[in-house]
Amino acid sequence: MNDFTHINQQGDAHMVDVTEKSVTQRQAIAESCIEMSASTLALILSGQHHKGDVFATARIAGIMAAKKTADLIPLCHPLALTKVEVEIMPEPELNRVRVQALCKLSGKTGVEMEALTAASIAALTIYDMCKAVQKDMVITQTRLLEKQGGKSGHFKGKYD
Incomplete structure (x- = not known):
């Protein structure tokens, strides 16, 4: 009757039943960017930030967030992640x-939401640690870059 996987025949939200789906290798890569002033970025990179290692804290927060995605997004399945990697890359030329x-x-089931959550929370953690220095930072470009596995196969975004 409907084509929405998270809505049942009565129109109620529900968790999709994945019981009969095949187990496959799955992975997803997502990103989020945080724009800031050159002086804020320089403070982080110099290691002089008064709250400590901003990137290490953000990396740990992202990993923890991926593991908690089902607690944050209502209809996500709890997943037994086998790898979560958060890479933080300063881009001083773009501030x-x-x-x-x-x-x-x-x-x-796929891991897109876990990757998106990890990237988002890592960026939010950078914001949180730096908000005393700069309040007008902007988090942008939270997006799925690539996913592999499952019935829908391989997706690779066409981004810069």
């Missing part, structure tokens, strides 16, 4: 930091 998150597992 920003790019966060990329990779999530992997062998399972019945």
Whole structure:
């Protein structure tokens, strides 16, 4: 009757039943960027930030967030992630930091939301740690870059 996987025949939201789906290798890569002033980025990169290692804290926050995605997004399945990697790349020429998150597992459902959550929370953590120095930072470009596995196969975004 409907084509929405998260809505049942009565129109109610529900968690999709993945019982009969095949277990496959799955992975997703997402990113989020945070724009800031050159002086804020320089403070982070110099290691002189009064709150400590901003990037290390953000990396840990992103990893923890990926593992908690089902607690944050109502209809996500809890997943047994086998790898979460958060890479934080300063881009001083653009006055920003790019966060990329990779999530992997062998399972019945994808890991896109976990990768997006990891990238988002890492960027939010950078904001939180730097807001005393600069309040007008902007988090941008939270997006899925690539996913592999499952019935829908391989997706690679056409981005810069």
